[in-house]
Structures are given as C-alpha cells and as structure tokens.
Amino acid sequence: xxxxxxxxxxxxxxxxxxxxxxxxxxxxxxxxxxxxxxxxxxxxxxxxxxxxxxxxxxxxxxxxxxxxxxxxxxxxxxxxxxxxxxxxxxxxxxxxxxxxxxxxxxxxxxxxxxxxxxxxxxxxxxxxxxxxxxxxxxxxxxxxxxxxxxxxxxxxxxxxxxxxxxxxxxxxxxxxxxxxxxxxxxxxxxxxxxxxxxxxxxxxxxxxxxxxxxxxxxxxxxxxxxxxxxxxxxxxxxxxxxxxxxxxxxxxxxxxxxxxxxxxxxxxxxxxxxxxxxxxxxxxxxxxxxxxxxxxxxxxxxxxxxxxxxx
Numbered sequence: 001x002x003x004x005x006x007x008x009x010x011x012x013x014x015x016x017x018x019x020x021x022x023x024x025x026x027x028x029x030x031x032x033x034x035x036x037x038x039x040x041x042x043x044x045x046x047x048x049x050x051x052x053x054x055x056x057x058x059x060x061x062x063x064x065x066x067x068x069x070x071x072x073x074x075x076x077x078x079x080x081x082x083x084x085x086x087x088x089x090x091x092x093x094x095x096x097x098x099x100x101x102x103x104x105x106x107x108x109x110x111x112x113x114x115x116x117x118x119x120x121x122x123x124x125x126x127x128x129x130x131x132x133x134x135x136x137x138x139x140x141x142x143x144x145x146x147x148x149x150x151x152x153x154x155x156x157x158x159x160x161x162x163x164x165x166x167x168x169x170x171x172x173x174x175x176x177x178x179x180x181x182x183x184x185x186x187x188x189x190x191x192x193x194x195x196x197x198x199x200x201x202x203x204x205x206x207x208x209x210x211x212x213x214x215x216x217x218x219x220x221x222x223x224x225x226x227x228x229x230x231x232x233x234x235x236x237x238x239x240x241x242x243x244x245x246x247x248x249x250x251x252x253x254x255x256x257x258x259x260x261x262x263x264x265x266x267x268x269x270x271x272x273x274x275x276x277x278x279x280x281x282x283x284x285x286x287x288x289x290x291x292x293x294x295x296x297x298x299x300x301x302x303x304x305x306x307x308x309x310x311x
Contacts, residue, residue: 015072025075029062031090032081063117096144097251097281098122099221101212103310105192106134109152110210111223114144116151126305130155136180137162137197139223140207141171153178162189162197166206188239198235202227209250211236216311217244217275224251224282230268237272246311247276249302255284262287266294278302 016024057065066077081087096113113119123130130152136159138146153159157179163172165184172182185208187199194213200206205226212219220236222229229252233245248269254262269277277291278300292299300308 016069016074023073025073027066027069027074027077028080029066029077030081031062031079032056032087059115063115063121096147097223098145098148099250100128100133101195101210101221104195104212107132108135108137108191108195108210109133110137110221111139111145112136112148112152114147116148116154119148120151120155122304133159135160135162135191137191137208137210138164138167139209140164140205140226141167142224145223146171150174150178153180162191162208164200164206164208166200196236196239198232198239201232201235209236211240212310213240213242214246214311217246217273218242219246219310220248220250222248222250222252225253229253230265230272233269233272233274243273245272245274247278247300247308248274249278249280249300249308251281252279252283252287254279254287255282257284257287259286259290262290266290269294276300278306278308 018024066074069077079090096115096118097111098113098119099110101108101110113122120130133152133156136149136152138149138161141164149161153161153175159180161175161180161182162185163182165186167184172184176182185197185199189197189199191197196211196213198209198211200208207223207226209223209225209232210221212221218236218240220233222232225232229248233248237243237245254265257265276298277295279288279291280302283291300306302308
C-alpha cells in the first residue's frame, strides 16, 4: 500500500471558549500594523500607534503562534491587516505545498512548503520523522515549494535531492553544503521502481511532476502545473505507457481561469481517463467547485494533513 500525506492538522478539540462558553476555533491574524480599517472588534477608537517594521511579528513568530493555537483547537485562520498582500514574502507564508509519498523503496517528500518551521512542525503533528525521509523532489523554484528544504536537511542530511537543472547554482550549493546528494533533472527519469519524474516541462518556468505506477493506474502529483495540468497528465501517460490515470493530485494552476476554459479542461481529464482528482494549492476555488461537480464521489477534498491510501 502506498500512502500520500500532505502535512498538517491536529485532532484536538477546542480549548478556547468565549464569555458565553462557546467554542472558539477561529483566529484573525494581522500581518501588518498598517491597517486602514477600523473594525470595532480589534481597533480602538483612538487607533493604534504604528511601530517600526522590525518590531512587527516575523513570519516565523506568526507561524509559532498559529501552530500553538492549532494545538488548542483553532481550525480557521484569516489573514488581515488592511492590505496584507503588500507585505514582502507573504505568498510563501500562506501558500506552501508539500506531499509525502510512502510505500515504495524509499519515502519521498515532494516539495517542502514555504518555510522549514511550518514543514517540521507539520511533520511532528503527523508523526513523520525527518530521519525517515530518503528522497526530496522539488517541482520548481518558487519559494512556496522550496522554502522548507534547508531546515529539513539540517535534520536529515543523508538524503537525495532531485532538482530541475533550471535551478540556479546558488540554490544547489545550499543542500550540497549541508551534506545532501543533489541530482539534477532535465528529462524523464526513473527515481525508484515505479516512480518517475516527468523531467522539466514548460517553455518559461520549468517544472517537474511526479508519476507513480499502481495496479489501478497512474498517480500524478503536481506542484503547480505551470506547464499545464493537461500537458502534465499526457506526459505521464507517454513516459509510462499506461493508459489509466487513477488519481491526479496537487496544484492545477487554474485560479482565475474562465468557466469555459475550465469546462474544456474537465473534458480533457475525462478523455485522458482520469478516475479521481484531488486539486489543491493554486487550483482556485472556482476550479475546485467545477471539478467537484464533475467528479462527485471521485473528487477528494485535499488540504493540510490529508491522507490518501492508494491501491
């Protein structure tokens, strides 16, 4: 049996109660003090004094607060701060992706999320020891997929790291200096028995995806599918010679696409014999809704801490 695990969640119920003894499971996190709103529940009439940026909580400190709150029952977090997206580095902070693959010769971590603190914290929550990760595969250069690698390798340096050849040399120096074995990937490569990388795909931003062979068909794991999710599935079928695709999971990069474009992609999924889908990360809410309508019981809700057992 192979198992996919996409880190984090907690099974704990709520520890926080309001004055009426109602469960509090929702946290609002302001990522900047430059809020131009005056909400009565968090902003006093006299306002707040702006402070130097160096005195605002760092992302690592915010993640520590959120992680502790999750342990005590917080289930939803909303970022606020008026214009939180103006804060540098916010995207990797909120959108990290990572997927653990078990059940083959070695345990694989596909992408490492946006930062090491979150990655290692999530792994602890799920009972995953860094020492048990043998292979790291990075899909593409974006920080929300590569940000956690340094801290992970600091915990487990005896690991093989597969990077697209398009990665800058300066990035490769880091895992090498920490003792990891870096292997560059340009074309199709069999990493383990039944486990392939598509090799670099795309004309602009280069990206590799992971392909697993199971007796029910292929499992295709994408980071963001920048080269196109349909193109990625076609490549997976081409390199393996397999016709059936049991599951496609990961970021489909469809946020903001028109309904007509999404419906066209859904038709292609059916033509390509995709049985199940688990879209997440950069797929977009509208795309996820259409995939859910189309696939029904074969649609898998996918997010932090999700475990999927494969045939």
